[in-house]
Each structure stands twice: as structure tokens, then as C-alpha cells.
Amino acid sequence: MAGSERKQGKTPAMVAIWASIISRLGNWQGWVNIILLFLVLEIAILSIEQARWITPQPSLTLVLILSLVTGWLLARSQLPGGVAHILALVAGGAVTAWQAYQLPAPETISFAAFLAFLTWVVGYVSTWFVLRKKNAWVAVCLGAVVVLVNLSNLPDSYYFFFGLYFIAAIFLITQTRMVRQHYVSGRGTGFLGRGLLYFTVSLLCLVILAVSFAWVVPEMRFPQLQTMIATRMLWKQDIEKSSFNFFAAVPAKQPLSTSGTRRDLLFDRDWHQEDRIDFVVNSQHPSYWRMHMYDTYTRQGWVNSPISDYMLEKEEPWGDADALSDSDTITYTVTTNMKTDTLLTAGSFVSSDMPVLVHVSAGDVISVTAPRVLSPGEHYTVTSSIFSPSPADLSGVGGGYPPSIAGNYLQLPSRFPRDIRLLSENITRDARTPYQKIVAIDGYLSQIPYEEEIKPPPEGTDGVAHFLFTQKSGFCLYYASAMAVMLRCVDVPSRLVVGYLPGDPGEGAGEYILRDKHYHTWPQAYFQGYGWVDLEATPGGADSEVSVGTPWVSAGTIEEYPQWGEWQEWQTSWMYGWPYDITPGEAAPKPGTLRGPFSFADELGRALIIIFGGAAIIMLLVTPLLVFRSAFYRWLWQVDRANLASRAYARMCSLASMVGLGPRPQQTPLEFAAELAVEFPEQAKALDALVGAYVENRFGRRPGKLGLFEEATVLKARCSVYEGLLQRLGLVRRLFSRR
Secondary structure, three states: OHHHHHHHHHHHHHHHHHHHHHHHOOOHHHHHHHHHHHHHHHHHHHHHHHOOOOOOOOOOHHHHHHHHHHHHHHHOOOOOOHHHHHHHHHHHHHHHHHOOOOOOHHHHHHEEEEEHHHHHHHEEEEEEEHHHHOOOHOOOHHHHHHHHHOOOOOOOOOOHHHHHHHHHHHHHHHHHHHHHHHHHHHOOOOHHHHHHHHHHHHHHHHHHHHHEEEEEEEHHOHHHHHHHHHOOHHHHHHHHHOOOHHHHHHOOOOOOOOOOHHEEOOOOOOOOOOOOEEEEEEEEOOOOEEEEEEEEEEOEEEOOEEEEEEEEOOOOOOHHHOOHHHHEEEEEEEEEEOEEOOOOEOOEEEEEEEEEEEEEEEEEOEEEEEEEEEEEEEEEEEEOOOOOOOOHHHOOOOOOOOHEEEEEEEOOOOOOOOHHHHHHHHHOOOOOOOOHHHHHHHHHOOOOEOOOEEEOOOOOOOOOHHHHHHOOEEEEHHHHHHHHHHHHOOOOOEEEEEOOOOEEEEEOOEEEEEEEHHHEEEEEEEEOOOOEEEOOOOOOOOOOOOOOOEEEEHHHHHOOOOOHHHHOOOOOOOOOOOOOOOOOOOOOOOOOOOOOOOHHHHHHHHHHHHHHHHHHHHHHHHHHHHHHHHHEEEEEEEOOOHHHHHHHHHHHHHHHOOOOOOOOOOOOHHHHHHHHHHHHHHHHHHHHHHHHHHHHHHHHHOOOOOOOOHHHHHHHHHHHHHHHHHHOOHHHHHHHOOO
């Protein structure tokens, strides 16, 4: 008996304890908010994790969970906001240090710490605003910034994260708005109806906003303003090259070709082989399009001696422009299809239609860059000086080089393999001029098979020696390096250049499509009186993109390419100003077919048009209904205290008419109420109260304004009567549900 009493006594205490725990944990609506918040932010963080900017990387999902838990605890506490934020920052710093410094790669610790702390701040701030302020827009905006910044540096295949984030954000905003309304009003009636309305409006607003943003932003480029800012902030490039820039250790995910990516040219196992379009050039002459020059050979590849930078304003010439005749210059326009800061140059650079930085090493221009990274779709115009010496012109040129040329371009490493020097001297033993030496070395290299992929030189070995004596096959980098090094062995100044082959013919004369597979390496040799002359060391063949069969590269030589005779006048749709991605001999596409170098952008644009059109149609259909719904309820539930009974009875008659139960002519209000009571027995008392108040007010001894008690009775009665009539409306009732 006593045990039973003790058991019964414990039960209320346990219930009280559980009730206390549940009250501290919060209601279910708050937990739904937390779950939706986690899903929204996890999509943003997962987009970063899936990109794998660094390997290994910190567990950003774990950091996000810890930040949400910390934010929940601090938001539920009674601590002042300032104290809570300081505690959150301390905890975030500890978690960041724990995640970052357990990584084995020291060069990526700074970037790992940045990602971890960013995740912590986004998670904590979002949780604080959702729980304390009942505001989800801060969380959605922070997550959107993370997603958009991350996706802007990723390939197109990652863009499904934006769609997932978009859907999750809509649910979070809608749920938070519903919870806030419920929290402010303190009422639960009509919660679902209002939530549906808020959901629809939020969906429409977000769709229109997202589509408008995606539609407008690609056109909102201000290249002149960007260039002006970049030319005034050249110190930014120093920061990018600084050892304190922790983003420098992060590899690019999108096609990117900047001066920073070409600081060194090291021997590797393969070369560029993709069909991706990098540039579109419009020029009256074909050319090898140069991007960068290297003057110093190492056992591992090529580098540059110290570089000096010179700023040129728009149209400002480099060097003595007056010494150039019209026949010596060409002007061409380049349209980018990738992120790059390097300008394509043909021959000797003269000027550009935009401010540029001219980089000089060993007394020569090694590259020309823009002061900022150009986006896909931008274009620029360059004027260059070209000349095309013939073999007859060069065959009679002897040695005798200026000290600056001989001192910089005959350099070889201190531990240079003697076998390469002996081979070079043996091949050119009968040659008397630089021209003859080049021909002899080119003939020897043309016997080595071309391979797109090879085994890279083992660490510590000389790359050219490995190519000539061990691998005995390779691609353009190895052929060009071998010719440049072998020429230096026989006292012919040489250097290495990277850039693009002339490319594929475009849709019209003078248009050249430069693809990733056209990225090329070739040597240059110095001829007294002529300067630097482009050479071609890579043998042409079925596996090689190179078609030049002679070491002399000039406009006349390039025009002997077989494909230059296959020009076709393809018609393009007026909507798209870009050349179609068509191989010579292929049938022309129908107008409007999206197959250009920006095919993804075209398809995305079409998708955005469909989305925008669908959203506009939905808005046109839904907005009148919402307006009519609002006007209907305003009319139905309006309270006019001076004529409350009459108005309530009149609107009851109108609702009854909508369902086919309106009053008949000559029918008294009491007879009408009795008839409705048969149809709506549950509202019989309410009908008697409402109609009785109307009859007494209209025909009795108490006309005019009702008393407080009578007002309350009529208001309560009309709610019940109207609810019954609205339910009889069926489909209309679901549209005009009680608010």
C-alpha cells in the first residue's frame, strides 16, 4: 500500500520534470525552424564541401551543427546579446582552430581556418535571428551569398545546388513567417490558411527576384569602371602574389588563365586536350597567338628572370610606334570565353584599346595583361607589329649577337647534361649559320613520335634529357623545350613561348576559334636584323593539332593549313552573335539552334525565359484571386456598429444566395431563418440570435445602435452562421477559408 502511494506520488513529480524539460527545449514549431534552417545552410555548406577546394578539408558540416547548437543554447538563455555574441566568437575560434590545425597540409591551414570560421559565423548569426528575432531573411541572405560566391567559381555541373537552396529557403521563410505571426497574435485559428497565403506570395516574390537577378546581372557589366578601379589599385596584384594570400593555395575550378597560373612552366605527363572554346579572334591575318614567354631553363621546366611592370593607358603605344608602317601592323579583336587577365599578342605588341600592364624580363616583353581579370564575353582590340621573313631572308644571317641577347638567351643550368650538348653539336656539325642549325635540329626532332600523354620525368632528372634519351616521345612542351635548349647548346639565342595555334575557322573570313586543345608551346630564335622569329618544333600528324610542316612560322605558312580552304558561309540566328561550334564540312544548323561556345548560357537563358514566363502567368492568375479574396473578406467581416444587425443580416442573405438558399419574395426574416435552420441545424441558435437582433432592431422598440451585450451576441452568431454558409460553398470555401 505504501509502495503504491509512493509510486502515485512520484508520478506527478516526473510529469512536472518532463514538462519543465519540454518547456526548456521549446515548442515543435521552433524545432521545425531549426531543422529547416539546418537544411538551408547545409545545402550552402555542402556545395563548398563537394567542390573540394582543398584536400583534405575540415568537416564544415560538423562546424555548422556545433554553431547551430551554440546559437540555440545562447538564444534560449537569458544572457544579454553582447555577452552571448562574445561567447559565440570564443567558441567559434576554438572550433576553427581545432578543425584547421588537424589538417596535415600546412600551406592550406589558413584557407581551412577561413572556411571553418565562415561556417561558424553564418550558422550562429542565422540561428540567433531565427530564434530571437523570428527572422529567416538574414539566414537566407547569408546562405545565398555563400552559394552564389562558391558557384561563381565552379563549373556549371554544380549549379543544381542553387535549385536545392532556392526550394529549401522558400520553406524556411514561409515557416518562420507563420511562426512569427502565430507568436505575435497568440492565436492558432486560421494558421494554415495564412501560411498558404504567405507561402504563395513568398514563392512568387522569390521566383521573380531570382529570375530578374539572373536575367539582369550578366548584362550589368561596367568594364570601363572596373578597369579604372583596377588601374588605381595595382597594389591588389601584389596582395594576390603575396605569401599572406591564403587563397593562393586553392586551385581554380573554372577555366582560368591568368599571369599567376603561368609563373612556371614545368614538365608534366599530359597537355591540353579539351574542345572547350577559350577565345574567338577576329583578325585579317592568322597567327600564333602568344600569351607568355620564358627565358630561363631549369631541369624541371621554364621560369622567368626578374620581371618589371609598366602601365600603359588606353591606345598608348609601346616603343617607337612612328617607326612602324601601315603594312607592318595588324589590328584584331579578341572575345574571351574564360576568366583571364592575359591579352593575346601576335608579333610585337604595340597598343590596346584598354589600359594594360606590360611585363618585361631580360629586356623583352614577356606578356601583356589587363589590370583586372576579364569575364567571359568581354572583348578587347590589340594592335601588333608583324613581319614574315622567308627562309631565303634568314638563311644568310650569321651570328654576332648583342651582349644583352647572348647573356640572357644562351643560359643553361649549372648541372646541364653533357649528352644534350654533344647531341646538339653532332646534329649541327655541318651547319654554318643559325638557319642551318635550326633546320638540322628540326629534322632530328621530327623523327621522335608525338604522344599526348607520357610518363613525366622522374624527380631530379633533366626534362629535355629524359625526352631525348629515355622517353623518346612527347608533346609540344617537350619538342619546343628540346629545340630551344639544343639551339642554346650551339650558340643560337632562343626562348620558349606559350599561347595558341591559329585555331579553327569561324563562321566567316577572319574569324578564328581558339579551343583548349589549341593551347601550344613553341620556341623562338633570334636573328640579327630581324629579331625574334617564331619556330615550330612539334611535328604535324594525325595525333597532333600542328599542321605546319616547316620550322618557320609566318602568315604565309599558316595559310597553307589544309583547313583554311574549307571556309563556309554559315548563317547564324540573329539572336546570337557567337560563331557556331561546327567542324568543317558539317551541315549548318537551323536558325535558333543553340550550339555556340556559350551553349550553356543560351540554354540557361531559355530556361530563365520559361521560368519568368511561368512565374508571370502564375502571378497574373493568382494576384486577382488574392485581391478578390481580400476584398470579399473585407466586405464580409466589416463591422459597422451603427448598423451592425442590418449589415450582418444582409450579408447572411447574400451568402445564402451564393449557395441557392436566398430569401424568397414576401418571405419574412423569421420564416427565412426557420428555413435556414432546417439546412443548418448546428447553426439554429445562432440564426435565431442574429435574425432576432435584426428584427428587434429594425421593427421593434430599440432601433439604431445595439448595446455592448447585443453587439457581442450578434458578432458571435454571425461567425457561426457565416462559417456554415462558407462550408456549403465547397471549392470556393477552400479558396476563401476562414482567416
